[in-house]
Amino acid sequence: MSVSIFDSFLTTTDMIAVFDDAAIVQGMFRFEQGLAAAQAAEGLVPHAAARAIAGVCNAQLYDIPALIAASRRAGSLAIPLVKELTNTVALYDKDSAAFVHWGSTSQDVVDTALVLATREALTLLDAGLAQLTDTLLALAEAHIDTPVLARTLMQPAQVTSLGWKVLGWAAPLLRARERLRDAAGRALRLQLGGAVGTLAVMGEAGDAVARRLADDLGLQVADAPWHTQRDEWVRLGLEVAVMTGSLGKIATDLSLMAQGEIGELAEPSGNGRGGSSAMPHKRNPVSAMIALAAAGRTPQHAASLLAMMGQQHERGLGNWQAELAEWPPLFISAHGALQALNDAFGALTVDTGRMRRNIDALQGLIFAEALSIGLAEYIGRPAAHEFVEGLTRRVVAEGRHLADLLPEAVSSSDALRDRCDLASLQALFDPVAAASSARRLAVRQLARLREEAASLNMEPTQ
Structure with a gap:
């Protein structure tokens, strides 16, 4: 997947690499290699054919831009890929070429490749969420007694505890980690159904082939092919969108508290970060800016996933293809927002004196x-x-x-x-006394959130 310089500005090189064209194509080759091996183990194709196919399932051997160009005419990236794979196998073993992609269909290979990429993407998100929540919990503990203005309808309201406010940022992120894992457990499944989802070509061996292929790829076997049953897949995408919305909330508060007239928080500065060539007094909250921009793009992608669920019969026409195009940008935006906030909170300046002066000024x-x-x-x-x-x-x-x-x-x-x-x-x-109610709530919630974070950190991701 190629991204524009403006997309790159709002994300990370790690997440771009997950959905890179070569990575997706290699995921497709992993599927083809695993399929042939599973079928050979079940006696459906010769072992020699499986070895021949495995020997050339390397994306570096192929002209990926040419495959992408051909996919526009063929209607799926899988069609030119399978054709070129077949031709390449035939160069070394003509008889084995007949068993490439045997009994499968284009959507099987594309969906499974995207599942493999999504698993890596979720690992990146989980690691970033763990880092940010740990930082926020430490910040909350350090400032559990710090009084700060609470603001409602963009106006000063009463005094609260900064620690309590920060816990309000952290809690949704812990919920997001848990729900992303739950959704991933249901959505990250092998796609293997053949032409109309019945695995008819493989006959009674179809279930065994699916189990072997799933084990090889480290995936779960789906209860049934999900070619047009996209509910669990879309739910996973929507959880990513909700998580990104929570990041946008944090970025909003950070940007407001970093305004010069407020000055309660400040992002890291120096080495050209957040400066202005014309106004040297400025300390621009660039991390909040990136997170807000990335989060602002997310609802449209999520809405498109929902809009594309009405897929026709056993194979969608246009809507599945649109869904594929919307999927990577969700993760690209999410990780961009997440990394930006990790950068900001990793060296955040907290001006408790300014917080007190803002209270006194009222x-x-x-x-x-x-x-x-x-x-x-x-x-x-x-x-x-x-x-x-x-x-x-x-x-x-x-x-x-x-x-x-x-x-x-x-x-x-x-x-x-x-x-x-x-x-x-x-x-x-007394502002400290006024914040005591918030402090009591914060002490209780901090203990609970630390337990949740420790539990999540101990559990392996998908």
């Missing part, structure tokens, strides 16, 4: 609800709400801090002057 207004609840103990909720509302208007009008206005307001109130504990009310303005 003049105590974000503590108004807590103050109202505290005052309600003495004068009831309606009166407390009215009292605090008046104070907040003064904060805005006079440019003073709510905590500074409180003592004089209490001393001026007959209902509060001799009844309330002013010290306990003033303690409500």
